[in-house]
Amino acid sequence: MNKWKWYQYNKNELEKIKQSEHKNEILSQKPWLDKIKMNDTNYLEISHAVNGAFTLKGSLVYDQNFHDEREYKIFQFFLTQDKLVTVDLDLSLFKHANIEQMLRKIAKADKPIDGFLFILLELLAEFLIKIDDFEDELRELIWKIHKKNKTSILEDIYKRRHDLLVWSNLLIPLKELIMGIEEACHEILNDNKTYALTAKRIKRALYLIDEYEHEIHSIITLEEVISTHRGNxxxxxxxxxxxxxxxxxxxxxxxxxxxxxxxxxxxxxxxxISIIIIALSMIAVYIYLKMKGWTGDLLKGKKKGKFFK
Incomplete structure (x- = not known):
């Protein structure tokens, strides 16, 4: 790196480091190392020294199987003014990124905070591509409701709603991390283009999720209105x-x-005579209901492409 160091490890390698006698500046962070082995969820910790130095450490879930809560990827990070440590960060999961170009950008970064922001920037780019795929699924669902609405579509609607909840669960800790970066080192982030771009990208992702949540809510409301109408x-x-x-x-x-x-x-x-009397009585009742407007079009079949007919 350019005047700073980036250490990349996995949990097994960290265990070897702690057990070895070789000096390593990461060993000074033994409490953090001990916590890594037990931690399996998002967390963020920020500390400031008297001399203005900062320490940003924590973990972030950066990949999640939307069908299995136990299948996810989490990486640990430790950031100071002169080094960045990441544990279990699998860059191969950045399927749409140019890894070589990404590593070159990180290597040319002036500060470790810039290198870390490059990682978050690529992570958000990966998220946005997947959110675009979700948008296609949502659009298909909207038109499926219009063309041929049925009870089974409710299952698809609530699957999409669950997907939105998972996306929120991934993006909110990331938003907190970006805010934590600003809190920890706001003095060195003035006119930092990488930070500004990262902040805008997380804002765009959260905006999309919020708007899709409104769309899902509108779809559910529409289904409730249609169900109520048909029940009536x-x-x-x-x-x-x-x-x-x-x-x-x-x-x-x-x-x-x-x-x-x-x-x-x-x-x-x-x-x-009894049959005639019964028939006339039934016809008379029907005519009475018709004159009152209580029959309406409720005996007509549902037409294709119509919600209430």
Whole structure:
């Protein structure tokens, strides 16, 4: 590096360093080394010395399987004014970055903070590419709802919502880390283009996640409105059908009685007359409901590409 050092290790190598007798300036940070082995989540710790020196240490989850909470990648970092230490940082996960070019930029950096910002900058670029893929999935879901909405789509909607929660869980600690960098070394970040670009990139990523969250919320609200409307239509249909067949049930109850003296039993055309009376009664009820406007279009089938028809 240019007047500073970058140490890259994995947990196994750190154990060997702690057990060796060779002097290494990282060994002076034994509490941090001891914490690495146990730590499996995001954390950030900032300290300032009397002479103005700072220490920024912590860990960051930088890759997550969206289907398995136990499958993720986390790296530890230790940053001072003259060195940067990273543990378990796998650069091969930066699939869309030019690793050689990235390492050259880090090597030319004047300060370790600049080198660390280059790493975060590439990490955010990787995130933004994956967020663009999420945008394509969300757009496909929006049009799927319009073309052919059904209950199974609710599963896709809540999967996308879960993805947004995972993205927020990845970006918020990263935002905190960038704010922590500003807190630790704000005096040397004046006119720092790398820091400004990193801050803008995290702001853009969080903005996208926030906007997609609004879209998902709108989709869920739309589904709730459609479900409520269709449920009301079903209940209205059942109510109308019950009202229409009420005369038939009433007349059937009367003529189903077993009294000894029932004049209708002697009617020659009583069967046909009863059918006519029942039919006319049902038609009369339907006409009454129609005049009141209580039937509407609820008996019409759903048309393709329509939400409420």
């Amino acid at each position: 239509e079903i209940m209205k249909t059942l109510t109308v059908m019950t009202a229409i067949f009420t005369p038939a049930m009433a007349w059937g109850a009367i003529w189903g009685m077993n009294f000894k003296f029932m004049p209708e039993l002697e009617w020659k055309y009583g069967y046909f």
